[in-house]
Amino acid sequence: xxxxxxxxxxxHTKTHTLCRRCGNRSFHKQKxxxxxxxxPAAKIRSFNWSEKGQRRKxxxxxxxxxxxxxxxxxxxxxxxxxQAKKQVATA
Numbered sequence: 001x002x003x004x005x006x007x008x009x010x011x012h013t014k015t016h017t018l019c020r021r022c023g024n025r026s027f028h029k030q031k032x033x034x035x036x037x038x039x040p041a042a043k044i045r046s047f048n049w050s051e052k053g054q055r056r057k058x059x060x061x062x063x064x065x066x067x068x069x070x071x072x073x074x075x076x077x078x079x080x081x082x083q084a085k086k087q088v089a090t091a
Contacts, residue, residue, distance in 0.1 A: 019027040026036035038045030
């Protein structure tokens with residue numbers, strides 16, 4: 001029995017499938033956990049020993065659909081329900 005070429009031909013089952021949270025093919029079908037993001041754990045999988053891995057997944061690498069607006073609103077003190085005053089053009 002060889003360990004190499006002939007053994008590789010017997011591999012036709014998938015251990016990992018698509019993860020519904022991160023979209024990668026990292027969800028282990030038997031363990032029911034994602035090797036990439038740690039789903040179904042509440043917190044996203046992240047380790048300090050992987051600097052590049054954190055860089056890829058950190059805030060700012062995605063759409064930031066809500067967080068984009070927060071900085072502008074913070075600058076104005078999170079004011080709501082007011083109308084901006086008309087600025088008079090100085091000649």
